Structure formats: C-alpha cells, structure tokens
Amino acid sequence: MDRAALAGVRIADFAWAWAGAHAGTLLAFLGAEVIKIESLIRPDFSRTRSLTTGQKFEGLDQSAVFNDINLGKLSVRINLGHPRGLELAKAIVQISDVVTQNWRPGAMELFGLGYKDLSEVKPDIIYLSSSAQGMTGPEGRSLGLAPDFAAIGGLSYITGYADGPPTELAGEIDLLSAYTSAFAILAALNYRQQSGYGQHIDTSSSEAISVLIGEVLMDYTMNGRVQCRQGNRDEFMAPHNCYRCRGEDKWVSIAVGSDEEWRAFTNAIGNPEWTEYPSFSDAHSRWRNQQQLDKLVEDWTLARSHYEVMEILQQAGVAAVPSFNSQELYSDPHLKERRFWQEIEHPIIGRQTVAGPPWKLSATPARVYRHGPLLGEHNEYVFGELLGLPSDEIVRLVEEKIIY
Amino acid sequence: MPERALGGVRVLEYAQFAAGPYCAKLLADLGAEVVKVEKPGAGDEARNRGPFLNDVPHLEWSGLFLYLNTNKLGITLNPEAATGTEVFKELVRGVDILIEDKPPQLMKELGLDYQALEAANPRLVMTSITPFGQTGYYAEYKAYCLNSYHSGLLGYLSPRNSPNLDREPIKAGGLVGEYSCGLNAALATLAALYSQRATGSGQHVDVSKQESLISLQRVFAAFYPNQGINPTRLAQATGMGGVMRCQDGYISVNFVEDHQWQAVVRLMGNPGWAQDERYKDIAFRAAHWEEIEPMISEWMLSHTREEIHRWTQESCPSGPVMSAEEVVNSAQAKARGFFTNIDHPAAGMAKYPTAPYIFSETPWAVDRSAPLLGEHNEQIYCGRLGHTRQDLVRMRQAGII
Numbered sequence: 001m002d003r004a005a006l007a008g009v010r011i012a013d014f015a016w017a018w019a020g021a022h023a024g025t026l027l028a029f030l031g032a033e034v035i036k037i038e039s040l041i042r043p044d045f046s047r048t049r050s051l052t053t054g055q056k057f058e059g060l061d062q063s064a065v066f067n068d069i070n071l072g073k074l075s076v077r078i079n080l081g082h083p084r085g086l087e088l089a090k091a092i093v094q095i096s097d098v099v100t101q102n103w104r105p106g107a108m109e110l111f112g113l114g115y116k117d118l119s120e121v122k123p124d125i126i127y128l129s130s131s132a133q134g135m136t137g138p139e140g141r142s143l144g145l146a147p148d149f150a151a152i153g154g155l156s157y158i159t160g161y162a163d164g165p166p167t168e169l170a171g172e173i174d175l176l177s178a179y180t181s182a183f184a185i186l187a188a189l190n191y192r193q194q195s196g197y198g199q200h201i202d203t204s205s206s207e208a209i210s211v212l213i214g215e216v217l218m219d220y221t222m223n224g225r226v227q228c229r230q231g232n233r234d235e236f237m238a239p240h241n242c243y244r245c246r247g248e249d250k251w252v253s254i255a256v257g258s259d260e261e262w263r264a265f266t267n268a269i270g271n272p273e274w275t276e277y278p279s280f281s282d283a284h285s286r287w288r289n290q291q292q293l294d295k296l297v298e299d300w301t302l303a304r305s306h307y308e309v310m311e312i313l314q315q316a317g318v319a320a321v322p323s324f325n326s327q328e329l330y331s332d333p334h335l336k337e338r339r340f341w342q343e344i345e346h347p348i349i350g351r352q353t354v355a356g357p358p359w360k361l362s363a364t365p366a367r368v369y370r371h372g373p374l375l376g377e378h379n380e381y382v383f384g385e386l387l388g389l390p391s392d393e394i395v396r397l398v399e400e401k402i403i404y
Numbered sequence: 405m406p407e408r409a410l411g412g413v414r415v416l417e418y419a420q421f422a423a424g425p426y427c428a429k430l431l432a433d434l435g436a437e438v439v440k441v442e443k444p445g446a447g448d449e450a451r452n453r454g455p456f457l458n459d460v461p462h463l464e465w466s467g468l469f470l471y472l473n474t475n476k477l478g479i480t481l482n483p484e485a486a487t488g489t490e491v492f493k494e495l496v497r498g499v500d501i502l503i504e505d506k507p508p509q510l511m512k513e514l515g516l517d518y519q520a521l522e523a524a525n526p527r528l529v530m531t532s533i534t535p536f537g538q539t540g541y542y543a544e545y546k547a548y549c550l551n552s553y554h555s556g557l558l559g560y561l562s563p564r565n566s567p568n569l570d571r572e573p574i575k576a577g578g579l580v581g582e583y584s585c586g587l588n589a590a591l592a593t594l595a596a597l598y599s600q601r602a603t604g605s606g607q608h609v610d611v612s613k614q615e616s617l618i619s620l621q622r623v624f625a626a627f628y629p630n631q632g633i634n635p636t637r638l639a640q641a642t643g644m645g646g647v648m649r650c651q652d653g654y655i656s657v658n659f660v661e662d663h664q665w666q667a668v669v670r671l672m673g674n675p676g677w678a679q680d681e682r683y684k685d686i687a688f689r690a691a692h693w694e695e696i697e698p699m700i701s702e703w704m705l706s707h708t709r710e711e712i713h714r715w716t717q718e719s720c721p722s723g724p725v726m727s728a729e730e731v732v733n734s735a736q737a738k739a740r741g742f743f744t745n746i747d748h749p750a751a752g753m754a755k756y757p758t759a760p761y762i763f764s765e766t767p768w769a770v771d772r773s774a775p776l777l778g779e780h781n782e783q784i785y786c787g788r789l790g791h792t793r794q795d796l797v798r799m800r801q802a803g804i805i
Binding site for chain 1: 407409410412413430434453454455457458459467468470471472518535536537538539540541542545546547548549550551552553554555556557558559560562563564565569571572573574575576577578579580583584587588589590591592594595596597598599601602603605606607608609610611612614615616617618619620621622623624625626627628629630631633634635636640641642643644646647649654655656658660686687690717719720721722723724725726727728729730731732735736738739740742743751754755756757758759760761762763764765766
C-alpha cells in the first residue's frame with residue numbers, strides 16, 4: 001500500500017458534532033490515526049440525532065450521519081469524570097501529536113484538559129480549540145451552531161433572493177469550519193516538523209465564514225457599501241442565473257462572461273431574433289436588461305433537459321452546468337469515472353455510500369480507511385496495544401466503569 | 405520577531421480570480437514566500453472585478469484582488485510564449501509548491517503538466533484547482549463561480565426553507581464557493597508538503613471544485629444512494645428554531661435539548677400554550693412547527709437581535725444575522741483584532757479581514773500588501789534567476805513579461 005501523507009501522525013480527538021469532529025476526519029483521510037475520546041455522559045449528538053433533518057437514531061451506533069462525519073476514526077470511551085479516566089485521556093495525549101476539541105470555551109479547562117494542562121503532559125502538542133466566536137473577546141464563551149456562524153459571519157445576510165429574507169445556512173458552514181481547523185493544524189504540523197515546537201490554535205467558526213466574503217467586507221471598509229442579497233446575479237455578467245429546464249425541478253446554471261462567450265452562446269442556441277436586439281448588444285446592456293434576457297434564455301432551456309443544455313453550451317465554450325441534486329450526482333458519469341463515491345461496510349447500519357476524500361494526491365492517496373467508529377470500538381487497541389495496560393487492569397477499569 | 409508557521413516555504417502561483425489565489429494567500433499569510441505569475445498587461449482577472457476603491461475601475465484598486473493577494477510577490481509572465489514556458493520552468497525549479505488553475509489540456513500543450521514539471525523538480529508539490537478535476541468526462545468543461553456552486557449540490561439546496569419549488573435555486577452570496585475550494589486545496593497542499601519534507605518527494609494534488617463543494621454537503625449528497633431520498637431546498641421543520649425575524653432584523657436561535665427549549669419558554673414568559681409537555685420533544689415540535697412558529701415569532705418581533713442573543717446565550721446557541729457593516733464594527737472583531745489596516749502604494753490604507761485562527765507561537769501577519777502588476781519582476785528575474793536587466797527589456801518587448 002502507498003504511504004499516507006500523514007503517516008505516523010496521531011490525533012487525540014475530543015471534538016464532537018460537525019464543525020469540530022470533521023476536522024479529524026479530513027486528517028484521517030490523509031492517513032492520521034485519529035482516536036475519538038468519547039464518554040457516556042455526553043455522547044456526540046450526531047450519534048443520537050440529525051440536526052439537519054431532525055431524525056432520531058435508536059442506539060448510539062446507528063447514525064449514518066455520525067458515520068459520515070467521523071469516517072476513518074477510532075473510538076474509545078472513557079469516564080472523564082473519574083480521576084483515573086482523566087489520567088487515561090492524558091496518557092492518550094502523551095502519545096499523540098495533535099489534540100482537537102470544540103467544547104464550550106472553558107469546559108476543557110474545567111476538566112483539567114486545557115492547553116496548559118496538556119502541554120505539561122506533552123510539551124510539543126498541537127492543540128486546536130474550535131468555538132463559535134473564538135475563545136477571547138466579549139463573545140468568547142458564546143454558544144453557536146452552523147446557522148449562527150453563518151449569521152454572525154455575514155454570509156446569511158447576503159444569501160437569498162433580492163426580495164426575500166436572509167438565508168439559513170447549515171451543513172456546509174460547519175464543514176467549512178472543520179476544513180479551516182484542519183488547514184490550521186496542518187500548518188502547525190509543518191512548523192513542528194521543522195522546529196520541534198507545538199502550539200495552541202484558537203479557531204472561530206464565525207470568522208471562518210467572514211474570511212470567505214473578504215471582498216464584500218472590503219466594499220464596506222473601502223466604500224462604505226453594505227452589499228445585500230441578489231440571488232444568482234453577478235455584478236457584471238449576464239446571462240448569469242439558473243434557468244428552468246424540462247422535467248420537475250430541473251435547472252441549469254448559465255454564465256456568460258465576455259462578448260466572445262455571448263457570441264458562442266447565441267450561435268449555440270441558433271441565433272434567434274431576440275439575440276440581435278440592441279438591448280442585448282453589449283455586456284452592459286445585457287446586464288441592465290437581464291430580467292428580460294433571463295426570460296428569453298429560459299424559453300430556450302425549458303424545451304431541453306439540463307444535461308442537454310450543458311452539452312450544447314459546453315461544446316460551444318459556454319459555462320453551463322446543471323444545478324445537480326443528490327440522485328444526479330450519484331449517477332453522474334463524470335464522478336463515476338473519477339470514482340468519487342465510495343462504499344463502506346458499517347457493522348450495524350450496513351453498506352453505506354459516502355463521498356470520498358475531496359482531493360486526489362498522486363503519491364500519497366487519501367482514503368476512506370474505515371467506517372465511523374462504534375462507541376468504544378477500539379478500547380482494546382488503544383488501552384492494550386498503544387498504552388500497554390495489562391489485560392487484567394483493563395478488566396478492572398471496565399468493572400469500575402472508568403472505561404466502557 | 406516570532407517565527408512563521410510556513411517560513412522558508414517557496415510557492416509559485418499561476419492562478420487567478422478567487423480559488424487559486426485564496427489557496428496561495430492562506431499560505432502566504434502564514435509566512436510562505438509566494439510569487440504570483442500574472443498575465444502581462446491585464447494581470448489577474450480579479451483586478452478587473454470590483455469592488456473598486458471609490459467605485460473607480462483601476463488595476464490596482466480592486467478590493468477583491470487586494471484582499472486575495474496580501475503578502476505575495478508579483479511578476480508578469482506569459483508562459484504560453486516559448487521563452488515564457490522556459491522561464492516558467494526555471495521558476496518551478498526553485499519552489500516547493502506550484503498552485504495553478506488552468507485547463508488540464510492547456511497545461512499539457514504548454515509542456516507544463518505535472519509529468520513535465522516533476523522532471524524539472526522532483527520535490528514539487530503541484531496543486532491543480534479546476535472546476536471538475538484533472539480527469540473525467542467534464543475535465544475540460546468551463547465553470548464560473550455560479551456554475552461550480554450549482555455543480556456541487558450546494559446550489560440545489562439553496563435557499564434553504566423555500567416554501568415551494570417555484571423559484572430558481574441560488575448560489576451563496578459573494579464568491580464563497582470559490583474561496584471554499586481554495587481553502588480545501590490549501591489543506592491538501594499542506595498535507596503534501598508535510599509528506600514531501602518527510603520523504604523528499606513531491607506529487608500532484610488534483611482538486612476538483614465540484615468535489616470540494618459536494619464534500620461540504622456530504623451528508624445530504626449521500627442521501628439518495630443510502631435512503632433513496634433526494635433532498636431539496638423545501639422547508640423542512642426540525643423543531644429546533646432557525647433564522648427568524650425579530651424587531652430589528654433577523655436572528656438565528658437554536659433549541660435542541662430539552663433544557664434549551666425550556667429556557668426559551670421561560671424567556672417568552674411561560675405562555676400557556678408552551679406548557680404542553682409534548683413540546684419538550686423536538687420531534688413533536690418539528691411536526692407542529694406551523695402552530696408553534698407564529699407564537700415564537702410574536703415574541704421575537706417584540707425584541708431586538710441584541711436582546712434575544714444575550715438572553716438566549718445562557719443556554720441556547722444563537723447568532724444575529726449581521727451585515728458587512730455590523731461584522732466590521734462588531735465588538736468581538738475589535739477585541740480579537742480580526743480586521744487590520746494595510747497600506748497599499750496605490751490604493752492607500754484600508755481595513756482588511758485577517759484570519760479565523762489565532763496561533764499562539766506563529767501568528768498570522770501581514771508583511772506586505774498585494775503586489776502591483778509586475779512589481780517584483782526585477783527582484784525575481786534578475787535577483788533570483790540571474791537574468792540581466794537588458795534581458796528584461798527584451799522579454800518585455802517580446803510580450804513575455
């Protein structure tokens with residue numbers, strides 16, 4: 001088997017839910033050994049319910065959501081409320097390179113698991129804290145979920161129809177926070193590889209959204225302008241929208257970015273009379289008259305499937321891509337050719353199809369190494385093999401409900 | 405002076421607009437030396453996009469460009485001319501990382517694909533960021549920000565909570581999709597760098613924007629194969645609140661656990677309807693959301709975002725919907741130093757967002773503002789590659805730089 005990019009990196013993962021937990025999964029795709037440290041007092045809530053659909057799961061090992069967000073990890077279950085349990089958690093940290101956590105700011109410290117505590121145990125530890133608004137400042141102890149990060153970060157305000165309310169955003173917002181944390185951890189790992197030093201990283205999930213709208217924020221700081229919602233519209237391009245196609249709720253996105261592309265577009269659709277109207281003769285007039293233009297474009301797309309529109313326009317060099325749904329992405333020939341979807345066998349919920357890692361690395365391929373762990377599935381490996389506890393002590397720890 | 409996390413790392417950027425430049429910016433801001441290659445004359449497309457300082461179009465006044473290119477050195481080069489291709493390879497020999505966003509076929513035609521560049525520099529980590537990746541049926545398809553966003557499910561699911569499917573799905577505001585792909589690519593690039601330093605060999609990192617974005621909605625994306633369900637943007641009550649209207653705008657409040665629901669009930673003044681025990685169950689609330697929502701709304705409408713946020717924070721996650729102005733002026737942003745003033749020789753002083761992470765040992769920092777077009781030609785071509793100043797003149801006349 002090929003070497004993994006992060007071969008030899010071990011992560012003690014105290015994170016939960018989505019934003020915190022998925023950072024570890026991304027690093028697991030890259031070959032890190034991620035040990036999720038769980039407890040019965042407060043099981044990861046994606047083990048019990050889906051916040052996106054409200055769905056509840058029967059046991060603690062039945063959640064397809066937990067599986068998907070925690071792919072590739074190992075799990076141990078420790079009673080962190082017991083001093084010996086705490087010692088065991090610290091022993092795991094001692095043999096790890098990275099700690100990740102997204103408890104409410106201050107909570108890890110209450111358990112004696114803060115950066116200061118753990119850097120005493122492992123001086124070169126990289127310790128990632130992820131929270132709603134960061135650990136400092138007046139909102140430094142804030143509670144938040146994905147829709148809150150998008151709201152505070154400024155993205156909800158600018159997402160929506162021009163005549164509609166701001167949009168609630170969820171799943172991708174959490175995962176953007178996870179990607180941000182994983183990136184920061186990798187920067188710190190690179191630094192430690194060169195210098196030998198660890199450090200603490202304080203990630204704000206709301207700032208993780210704000211940095212993605214840099215030019216919108218700078219329009220305010222440079223020009224005092226507060227940008228608002230504008231659907232699919234662009235500042236300059238037209239056509240630039242989603243157009244209804246044949247079928248139920250089928251749409252294609254079309255964007256025309258230059259006069260050259262406009263000519264390619266009009267040729268591809270057979271140069272109907274309206275394409276010669278003076279009101280569409282240059283980029284600015286097309287932009288000004290885009291409402292009228294959108295209707296005419298849609299008259300053309302409505303008679304075709306969104307795949308057909310994509311093929312016709314892409315052949316002509318015009319950017320047109322369907323607004324794909326889950327079913328279409330699953331059966332899409334391009335993603336099949338790239339083997340994007342992968343199947344993984346989960347011992348309780350059975351075979352699951354999951355999105356593979358979102359990068360193809362030629363020398364150190366990223367992989368979905370295993371299903372999301374069952375609660376405490378790797379107690380034996382971690383306590384026995386990694387920490388070297390004799391089996392009679394493990395039995396005793398189980399009897400005393402310190403590990404379970 | 406504190407150390408930089410990526411000090412000593414050399415990066416060449418041959419990318420424009422938002423995704424590739426954001427990827428390289430993330431590295432530059434942590435101390436990597438990034439040399440950005442721009443088209444002679446016109447430069448990066450982002451220079452021609454707003455927002456422009458004072459709304460005056462100018463190559464050096466684009467807020468988008470200024471933000472995405474802090475801490476980089478800038479040179480001009482046309483790698484599509486024969487001499488340009490050679491110079492490009494000279495540049496590649498001296499770096500750890502190349503970030504590029506050109507159509508795969510074009511790079512091959514130019515002799516600048518990974519195979520060719522690996523021969524020039526076996527340690528090279530080459531990160532390619534394209535709409536659909538390096539391989540596959542759509543590899544050469546075009547996509548702007550709008551198209552990519554819709555290619556990866558995020559568009560189809562938006563706007564969340566639509567009352568019906570009459571209106572078109574939309575993209576998120578700004579260029580969030582593009583930035584997100586840049587972030588995803590930067591993550592993989594650093595993993596490849598880590599591996600390069602451990603093993604001595606580089607590799608090609610193929611990043612598809614479509615796959616990057618699908619992965620951000622990976623749970624919904626896998627609904628169809630696993631459950632036969634096609635999630636849409638239609639409203640689906642979860643019983644846990646969400647973005648709601650209040651007196652001075654909108655606020656997101658979430659009540660998932662029993663104690664959180666009870667906290668909200670207390671805040672509403674323990675109204676009679678809320679005493680029904682069944683409402684404690686989130687599933688029951690979800691099923692009866694149409695009845696509950698107007699009553700919660702009534703309470704929300706009589707209070708401001710600030711009040712609701714402060715009160716609910718005792719037990720519930722919440723967040724006011726904030727405009728750009730409010731994000732920039734927030735007390736939290738000030739306390740964390742989330743914005744910083746950067747002086748630029750052409751655009752002057754402006755406030756820029758910094759970074760969403762605070763490193764205890766290797767702080768994020770700005771050493772220089774975005775480069776002027778071709779600002780570092782002499783420094784790189786003469787100082788680094790050893791060309792003479794007369795060479796530069798000749799290359800300029802030939803349209804290569």
